[in-house]
Amino acid sequence: DKKVVAVSIPAADHGWTAGVVYHAQAAAKEINAAFPDVEVVVKTSPSAADQVSALEDLSASRKLDALVILPYTSEELTQPVKAIKDMGTFITVVDRGLTDASIQDLYLAGDNIAVGANTAKFMIDKLGGKGDVVVLRGIPTVIDDERIKGFQDTIKGTGIKVLDIQYAHWNSDEAFKLMQDYLAKYPHIDAVWANDDDMLLGVLEAVKQSGRTDIKLALGGNGMKDIVKKVIDGDAVTPVETPYPPSMIKTAVYMTVANLIGQAPVRGHVKLDAPLITQANAKEYYFPDSPF
Amino acid sequence: MTALTQSAPTRSERQYQFSWADAGPFLALAALLALGFLVNPDFLSVTNLSNVITRSAYVAIIAVGATFVISSGGLDLSVGSMVAFIAGITIMFMNMMAPSLGLWAIPAGMAIAVVTGLLCGLANGVIVTVGKIEPFIATLGTMGIFRALITYMTNGGTIPIDKSLREAYRPVYFGTLGGIPIPILISAIVAVLGAFVLYKTKYGRRCAAVGANEDVARYSGISVIKTRTIAYVIQGACVAIAAICYVPRLGAATPTTGQLWELQVITAVVIGGTALRGGKGRIWGTIAGAVILELIANLMVLSDFVSEYLVAAVQGVIIIIAMLVQRFSK
Amino acid sequence: MTALTQSAPTRSERQYQFSWADAGPFLALAALLALGFLVNPDFLSVTNLSNVITRSAYVAIIAVGATFVISSGGLDLSVGSMVAFIAGITIMFMNMMAPSLGLWAIPAGMAIAVVTGLLCGLANGVIVTVGKIEPFIATLGTMGIFRALITYMTNGGTIPIDKSLREAYRPVYFGTLGGIPIPILISAIVAVLGAFVLYKTKYGRRCAAVGANEDVARYSGISVIKTRTIAYVIQGACVAIAAICYVPRLGAATPTTGQLWELQVITAVVIGGTALRGGKGRIWGTIAGAVILELIANLMVLSDFVSEYLVAAVQGVIIIIAMLVQRFSK
């Protein structure tokens, strides 16, 4: 009998999740081709409630040998994942840990706090410890929250001042408008941080249109290919990038399958670092075929 | 012209006559079940069906309220964010009370949920009726307001329910009574009550009359403002009940809770045969509509035909086809 | 009863009489500008106003089409995802043609955009009129379909426009003509055309008639199906024009392009004084409505009063107040 690995991830509603979907499907295709006795099923869900439903549906119709899940939120998915674990399924959690860590057989995480903190460190450095910054945040979720927290904790006590912070919903258009408004409101801005590259695209357009030269830095996050390309090309305003690679889902799927069919038990806690991508190492993070 | 006395018996016959129009949503439901079975025989398994129907409970409960609002000639786009707002208030209150009240914090929180729901509904109703603002816009406004309030309350994150309450509260979603999941029981009760109020009481008659023709209602001594406001208040109560069932499922409220539920709710009501222009409400059709929507989503997960990206497209197509089936069955 | 000849002059006076009801949206706009100036004097700077009005161009252009659909008694929730879909098709086509056509790929792509828009509008129209499906549900269905298609086309990511076309196409959003940003010019042209068609042509009359009373229209020999379908086709064309202006702004289409624009568009139309139940369209009010919405968002950012979490709440409140101002100015 085939061993079934279910992969439950958010639907592709913006660039980063699109990357997750891309890498998950790539993993499924490769593994299904390579291992005839493993079946990887990928399901996307547009909200936390839908993700819980999807878990119920997946487990109602067949026995799952393993579940790889990138939960929408920790609190909301903890109980439903536990219910699956209780049926004897191997649980791999990606990115957002569950509130009860004992449920996770394998935990593979990015570090959202580090995304914010590393960006802040770079800014402090580059601006010489002081400057006026505007921030665009995404949609109100944990990821966004942690990144902002990492950023704000790091600049605390330095001369970096956050002039303004508003939601732009990880959407380029909204970021474009918001940046236009920031530019109208503040005659002098030293740096911009959009905590996601989709938003950074809108920011860059708005800055370009305004013709303003006071903006020395415009940074994003997540490792979108267009932005990594800028880093490779040595862009002055966007010289670095923080990775938060959606490909972590692929890593997780492979590790889970290895545990299932390989002789090597894979358990524990893997934390992906969020090192700065600079011109020196950018090539490693450049995937021209990914949608993200 | 003295045919009147002779034709009197016909009345009761007609009353219970089979109507294709009313049967539409149930036919669509049956068609979907058959389709599902063909796609994946597991579809009709007890576990799966019970999961799906349990899940459709939120939308069904809210949609019962929406049936009132819509048949009174209104519309409520704020229900999705109202769920989030009420869930947030409820959890905050329960967590605050847990240390002093212990498990009694749960019923206390439920009471708060209902009160909040009634007040939210009242606010919508008053803006629409007294403020005379197009319901679409008025409730779009309050939708933004509720959504912002929950974001503010959570500081953009989540409000989880206290660990000490978690287990005790869980059965409200996950428990069963006589083998039937509790949310199904609750939504059945709400539907029966809704049907009773809409079809059997004075208020229900008035509600439909206001939706059919405001002037006639006014000239018949019916207060349009009161009637329509009450419909919104009923809607608020239903949202509160849905929130009460929702909280134990995910154990937290977030700024994205209930997002786009308003569209699902309205779709359920319309698929159920209630006309958006008002004057006629069909509670049982609404329930069928809510189940249909959830079955479609379930079918998408169970079948492997459709690219992940196209799920929404297939759902759209199925909904349109379901509506066409209804039209043709008339 | 011989007062007829005397009262004849009054008639033409009435025609050009000042109407508070019609002035409502413009008053609200003026009030907002004044408020904005008080909050932050930069608000009235030329750059800021020009940015904001340019930004409102998309919604304004789409809302002109929506004015037709709504005044004919319909509704279109699919416009937001239709923008994304058309933008996606257009970019793919331009990129495909760029190697062979060079810069001619841009006008060719624009033509494709318009054709796609007309077809999408036609699809909506036919489903609503021939399929006799409630517009809310029908276009909610196509909304899902268009959104899924663009997600599919982009694999969930972005489709950027070819570098070789980018710079040549940029001016369509960022350029000016005689000092006026091109999107503003385009939306002005669309509005003038829209007003012309709605107020000066037979079709416009019939469109309003169909929305006001279908039966009367039908009895007057007006084809309700044709008239309403054409309104959706006009809507499709407007969406295409908006997409054409949209693409050069960020140079890409993504699955989030145009998200929730439908709600903004409908709000703009209603704030502009067009009733959702049909029968009366106000193009210029619609334009004012679109600008009002964008100004409110701008004001939120320029002022420092509101927590980032509460922006949506304040927007909701302002929209409701704007509607109340309108009611009272009647």
Added chain:
Amino acid sequence: MSIAARIDGDSAIAPAAGLPVGPAVLRAEGLSKQYGAVTVLSDVTLDIQPGEIHAIIGENGAGKSTFMRLLSGYIEPTEGTLSMAGHRVRFSRPDQAQAAGIALVHQEILLADALSVTDNLFLGRELTKGGLVDDARMRRLAAAKLAELGCEVSATSLVRDISLADRQLVQIARALLDEHRVVIFDEPTAVLTGGEVERLLTIIFELKARGIAVLYISHRLDEVQRLADKVSVLRDGKLVGTYPGHTLTQIDMARLMVGRELNALYPQKQATRTNEPMLSVRNAVVPGFVEDVSFTVHKGEILGFAGMIGAGRTELFEGMLGLRPGTATVELNGAPVRIRSQREAMDAGIGYLTEDRKGKGLLLQERLGPNLTLSALASFQRGLIVRRDREAKALAQAISSYDIRLKSLGARAGQLSGGNQQKLLLAKVLLSDPSVVIIDEPTRGIDIANKAQIYGFIQDLVRQGKACIVISSEMQELVGICDRVIVMREGRISGEVSDETMTESNIALLATSSRAHVAQGGTK
């Protein structure tokens, strides 16, 4: 039955004396209409000659309107054919009939509320200049046509803002705008009063003079008598016969319609009137319509309100009942009452029957039972439940006591014929047993036999010690049943008549001319 010179209904070709013989401009042959199992019109054959005024009379629900809708393409016959000038025609839409030269003025108002008068007049046949709608010209033509009819509304006002009577005139104007070969009027005068009616009749004679055939339906048999060259009688969906108009008396017509002998139209007046004030209204003001009106109605009294269209009678009572903004001091049985809404009026025991039965009286899509009980639901409640069985009983009761005629009990209110809708509405208002009954236009669109019934019923009300106010545009009716008539003009009471001063000519004088007030010596 002593009716002279009966023309054979089956071969209506036989001309009435003095009328020109020629090919029928419109011929219906074996026309039938069924709704499901219900036959509404059966096997009607009729010829319409050019230049003749052909009246169609019949009881409420006889099928007159159905017949007219068949002739003008609004509905299609189940059986039978139409021909025009000897050529077979088939209409599946009204605009096809219009193109062929047949226009219908509907019994109901069929106009788009949200559009202007001009837009309504030219809907579907807008005038254009260089491809653009020529508003100026359409307005001019509309204004001229309305002026011809004596309608004073501005051509640019919205239909929703004009009175019922004006709407009717707009409908008539719409039918007369183009040159037609056959113009059909279905109860055009039901909502009109004296002046407008006269003007319309003049116009109809002009149409006749131009060789246009006119089909005319009315329950006002005096009009029929004055106008009609031929009178065709429908009963139960069948054509009873066609008769030369001038030989028929009103009594003859009534007999033919009903198929039996009729008693007097107006009942013998009863001396039920007392001097005990029941409802007294002081200083009623309805902004824009009524200035300072005071009156009292006594127990057992039938008080009439007369006036031209636009005199403000409807507004007076709607203002007093809280249905539109207005102020008044109201006393009921000597005690002051505050009435801010229709509900409060009902609770106080005041019932009001609106003149606009389709727009404000009945839910047209709803069945009869819920319509009947809508304003008296409380009395059908037991516990929380509205009792359907009681409702059904009440309906059966109403159907028999008001003689409501319907083809099927599952019918929606909108499917009843106009007259039967009015009777249902009357039943609805009286269901809550009010002690003061205000009836606005009690017999609008009611046939002659039913009129007598309704008058009898109004008398029953006052005999039971209620007070009754009747607002009517038919002066004859007011004189026939009222104890006293108050006449209004331009929002004020211009006089009052009773006993021997209560004549049609006195009322007309008070209603129209300001000098009348002086002539009457201040009856106020």
